[in-house]
Amino acid sequence: MFSTPHLDLPALDAAGGEVHLPGSKSISNRVLLLAALSAGTTTVHDLLASDDTRVMLDALRQIGCTVDEDGGTTVRITGLGGGAPRSPAQLFMGNAGTAMRPLTAALSLLGGEFELSGVPRMHERPIGDLVDALRQLGCQIDYLGNDGYPPLRIAHGQGVPPLALAEPIRVRGDVSSQFLTALLMALPLAARTQAIEIEVVGELISKPYIAITLQLLSRFGITVTHQDWQRFTIPAGSQYRSPGEIHVEADASSASYFIALGAIAAGHAGVPEGIRIHGVGLDSIQGDIRFVEAARAMGAQVTGGANWLHIRRGEPGQGWPLKAIALDCNHIPDAAMTLAVMALYAEGTTTLTNIASWRVKETDRIAAMATELRKLGATVEEGADFIRVTPPAQLADWKAASIHTYDDHRVAMCFSLAAFNPAGLPVRIEDPKCVAKTFPDYFEALFSVAHAATERIPVICIDGPTASGKGTVAAAVAQRLGYRFLDSGAMYRITALAALRAGLAIDATHESRIADMAKTLPVHFEGGRVLLGQDDVTEAIRTEEAGMNASRVSALPAVREALVDLQHSFRRLPGLVADGRDMGTVIFPGAPLKVYLTASAACRAERRYKQLISKGFSANIADLRADLEARDARDSSRSVAPLKPAQDALVLDNSDLTIDEAVEKVLAWWQERQPFAAPVAAQG
Ligand SMILES: Nc1ncnc2c1ncn2[C@@H]1O[C@H](COP(=O)(O)OP(=O)(O)OP(=O)(O)O)[C@@H](O)[C@H]1O
Numbered sequence: 001m002f003s004t005p006h007l008d009l010p011a012l013d014a015a016g017g018e019v020h021l022p023g024s025k026s027i028s029n030r031v032l033l034l035a036a037l038s039a040g041t042t043t044v045h046d047l048l049a050s051d052d053t054r055v056m057l058d059a060l061r062q063i064g065c066t067v068d069e070d071g072g073t074t075v076r077i078t079g080l081g082g083g084a085p086r087s088p089a090q091l092f093m094g095n096a097g098t099a100m101r102p103l104t105a106a107l108s109l110l111g112g113e114f115e116l117s118g119v120p121r122m123h124e125r126p127i128g129d130l131v132d133a134l135r136q137l138g139c140q141i142d143y144l145g146n147d148g149y150p151p152l153r154i155a156h157g158q159g160v161p162p163l164a165l166a167e168p169i170r171v172r173g174d175v176s177s178q179f180l181t182a183l184l185m186a187l188p189l190a191a192r193t194q195a196i197e198i199e200v201v202g203e204l205i206s207k208p209y210i211a212i213t214l215q216l217l218s219r220f221g222i223t224v225t226h227q228d229w230q231r232f233t234i235p236a237g238s239q240y241r242s243p244g245e246i247h248v249e250a251d252a253s254s255a256s257y258f259i260a261l262g263a264i265a266a267g268h269a270g271v272p273e274g275i276r277i278h279g280v281g282l283d284s285i286q287g288d289i290r291f292v293e294a295a296r297a298m299g300a301q302v303t304g305g306a307n308w309l310h311i312r313r314g315e316p317g318q319g320w321p322l323k324a325i326a327l328d329c330n331h332i333p334d335a336a337m338t339l340a341v342m343a344l345y346a347e348g349t350t351t352l353t354n355i356a357s358w359r360v361k362e363t364d365r366i367a368a369m370a371t372e373l374r375k376l377g378a379t380v381e382e383g384a385d386f387i388r389v390t391p392p393a394q395l396a397d398w399k400a401a402s403i404h405t406y407d408d409h410r411v412a413m414c415f416s417l418a419a420f421n422p423a424g425l426p427v428r429i430e431d432p433k434c435v436a437k438t439f440p441d442y443f444e445a446l447f448s449v450a451h452a453a454t455e456r457i458p459v460i461c462i463d464g465p466t467a468s469g470k471g472t473v474a475a476a477v478a479q480r481l482g483y484r485f486l487d488s489g490a491m492y493r494i495t496a497l498a499a500l501r502a503g504l505a506i507d508a509t510h511e512s513r514i515a516d517m518a519k520t521l522p523v524h525f526e527g528g529r530v531l532l533g534q535d536d537v538t539e540a541i542r543t544e545e546a547g548m549n550a551s552r553v554s555a556l557p558a559v560r561e562a563l564v565d566l567q568h569s570f571r572r573l574p575g576l577v578a579d580g581r582d583m584g585t586v587i588f589p590g591a592p593l594k595v596y597l598t599a600s601a602a603c604r605a606e607r608r609y610k611q612l613i614s615k616g617f618s619a620n621i622a623d624l625r626a627d628l629e630a631r632d633a634r635d636s637s638r639s640v641a642p643l644k645p646a647q648d649a650l651v652l653d654n655s656d657l658t659i660d661e662a663v664e665k666v667l668a669w670w671q672e673r674q675p676f677a678a679p680v681a682a683q684g
């Protein structure tokens with residue numbers, strides 16, 4: 001997951017390949033609660049690992065369920081099975097509506113004292129209609145802040161009061177279908193001896209989510225019937241039964257980003273055509289699968305099976321550019337946000353209606369989408385329950401935008417698709433970690449199938465003499481930007497080590513044999529470790545002697561040539577920070593930022609001294625200084641790619657700077673080269 005303050009997406013121009021999607025959030029949290037209410041143990045496979053499932057799992061543990069996690073996507077829940085939950089408890093629900101609403105209802109019917117709260121935005125998301133329905137039954141629920149909103153207290157310390165079950169329980173269905181879902185999952189607890197009726201007041205929105213609830217209830221032994229989605233009956237004698245094992249389908253709304261990707265991105269050489277999605281298919285029980293119909297209407301070519309989809313861009317003039325649509329999105333409220341971004345690639349104006357529920361989600365999504373689409377140059381009209389999007393009229397009207405994401409995973413994911421803009425502009429996604437709510441590795445999945453022209457993938461080069469701090473600063477800058485990191489010196493260190501282990505002296509007579517070895521070095525970088533074949537050489541290549549040998553081997557022109565392709569292969573999405581001696585002069589001469597990092601010899605010798613001492617090696621400052629000056633002299637005087645600042649490099653003498661100050665300086669230079677304004681402080 002990218003936990004950087006922002007993630008810059010270079011202009012993307014093509015996509016192709018396969019993605020495996022994480023489990024559905026809606027299904028995951030329903031299954032977890034149903035397992036918690038059942039007797040016995042339920043093994044849940046393919047569970048989504050995300051912020052919202054985390055709060056549900058933590059809450060279930062707190063109320064007394066046994067939760068065994070395997071560290072992957074399988075979780076075993078031993079439910080309460082009719083027993084009383086552990087109470088009192090204070091439960092933190094984050095911003096997870098799929099945990100807040102159903103747990104409020106279930107805990108009200110289980111008995112006990114509970115306080116349920118969340119992040120500030122959760123305290124702005126309505127829950128009054130659900131609480132009204134539960135109070136109608138006789139439940140004692142108090143608001144701890146504003147009426148109608150969390151946080152709230154369930155005051156059933158003396159047990160569940162007698163419930164008024166004879167009359168149908170009335171609940172509004174036109175604000176959020178989660179209220180009805182919550183009641184449908186909780187009321188079977190009270191239907192042992194009598195049937196219970198629920199009557200929906202107002203037109204039920206998001207019926208597909210209720211369909212998921214009913215499907216999952218039936219997997220746990222509860223058969224609910226309904227009349228035209230307005231009246232629901234939970235039969236007498238209802239009792240939760242664990243299915244033992246259950247698999248969570250991949251998230252159909254997460255699929256929408258990759259369906260859209262397939263619809264807007266051209267293919268590129270060397271990868272299979274189109275995007276193949278695994279884990280969810282045309283038979284999905286999730287309503288958001290109907291996003292496929294909307295994507296087809298806009299021009300996407302979609303085929304699929306039970307648990308896979310394949311999407312290709314339409315032929316020019318037929319499906320490409322996309323066609324503008326006018327669509328009532330009541331059936332796909334979440335996935336419909338993706339259509340608003342697809343509209344950027346359509347001819348004409350796209351109108352999405354019946355989306356009032358967007359206003360009470362993680363953020364006011366209509367306002368958020370309108371604001372951010374306008375930043376890109378689109379013309380947007382918004383109303384209480386609609387949004388109308390007209391793409392920028394011509395190339396010059398597109399703008400490089402820094403997209404504010406409002407702590408809303410869907411805003412972040414759907415705006416990543418704006419990087420395919422025909423103007424070739426980069427897009428900045430602020431706070432990219434907000435995708436953790438449903439798809440923590442979304443950007444990794446995107447980068448695994450998206451393609452950018454090599455020259456568009458940014459590279460920051462940090463060259464300089466020995467022990468100037470290049471590696472330290474480059475690694476920190478890479479971490480702050482979410483970019484990859486190339487320690488090119490390691491390539492020479494490894495080559496020298498491999499040559500010596502093969503019995504080859506490092507000199508001109510062995511140049512071509514060492515170069516041949518370098519071309520096929522079995523080197524792997526794994527979580528900070530360096531492997532040469534099966535051998536962990538992380539420590540062996542870091543000695544002063546290994547540095548000197550690297551310097552010798554790096555003076556051999558054929559060896560340098562042999563390592564070029566390997567170094568170029570690190571230039572991958574979303575960007576690269578490369579440290580060495582010739583990153584800016586030879587390997588990435590077109591890099592948009594080149595830094596020549598230096599410090600006085602005395603200062604560098606002292607730093608190296610401290611570095612060695614801290615690792616438990618004995619050292620002598622004078623010898624170290626002599627060695628590093630000798631190494632610099634060799635590196636600077638060799639015939640090929642000598643150490644020197646690139647003509648367009650910015651020189652940074654960090655003798656009097658801390659590491660943090662040097663890192664900030666490089667980041668400031670990088671920001672100056674960006675077309676976006678600096679990100680504004682996060683809003684609620
Ligand atoms: N600005 C700084 N202030 C103080 N110490 C620093 C600073 N920059 C780096 N150091 C320290 O100096 C030591 C050498 O830094 P580093 O290994 O990053 O240098 P390098 O230029 O990559 O060296 P090499 O040429 O051997 O690869 C490290 O212990 C690092 O923590």
Ligand SMILES: Nc1ccn([C@H]2C[C@H](O)[C@@H](COP(=O)(O)O)O2)c(=O)n1
Pocket residue numbers: 466488489490492493547550551554555579580581582583631635
């Ligand atoms: N781009 C590079 C990187 C390194 N070298 C050589 C010269 C150095 O003395 C040696 C070890 O590098 P270090 O790990 O200390 O950065 O490798 C080079 O020639 N070109």
